[in-house]
Amino acid sequence: MADTHAQNPMPLIIGGILLFLVIVFFMTSMLISERKQPPPPVYIDQQGQEANPQMPPAGHVAPAADHRKYGSVPFTILEHIWSGYTLTIVTQNIEPNSLTMTGFAAGGGSIPYGTDYTRIAFAGGEKKTVSAKMSTSCSPGTSYELNITFDYDRDGVRWQEVGAKPIIGKCG
Helix, strand or coil: CCCHHHHCCHHHHHHHHHHHHHHHHHHHHHHHHCCCCCCCCCEECCCCCECCCCCCCCCCCCCCCCEEEECCCCEEEEEEEEEEEEEEEEEEECCCCCEEEEEEEEEECCEEEEEECCCEEECCCCEEEEEEEEEEEECCCCEEEEEEEEEEEECCEEEEEECCCCEEEECC
16 A cells, blocks of 8 residues: 555645644733733832832732832822912922822811822922812811822823822911
8 A cells, every 4th residue: 555645745735834834823911911010009108118019018909000119218298388279289299300290189087088190200309389279268266187199190100199298387
């Protein structure tokens, strides 16, 4: 009996091509699955320690931002006054690099949060005055205590900074 493969080499050629394509497919899919995933959100607790990245710190809502920090980095509040429906703060970027503040919020306790989502560019060390429209008015002489949260971009990465302590003052 004669060898049929010697007479017709097409089945071997087609089989080789199919084997080659299967190998290329599996190698490509392995390379795609090995791509680096973005890092999970980093949560820093009130004491400056890294918390469980899968769970926001107790009492805080998970951030919309990619990262969340607590404390006075990179913005610090130098002055603040709440007059009528407007909270005005003087803040400084205490880092040497430029940052863009994408928003800030103030409120807490029985005071609903007031917000401002204007993009404001800060050079390293620069001070600027920013304001938030509050949902309630503050009468002159009335005391206030507000938690502050800053949203900002650093090198294309979104961050959120939650103040380590509230700002306290009297309405103007």
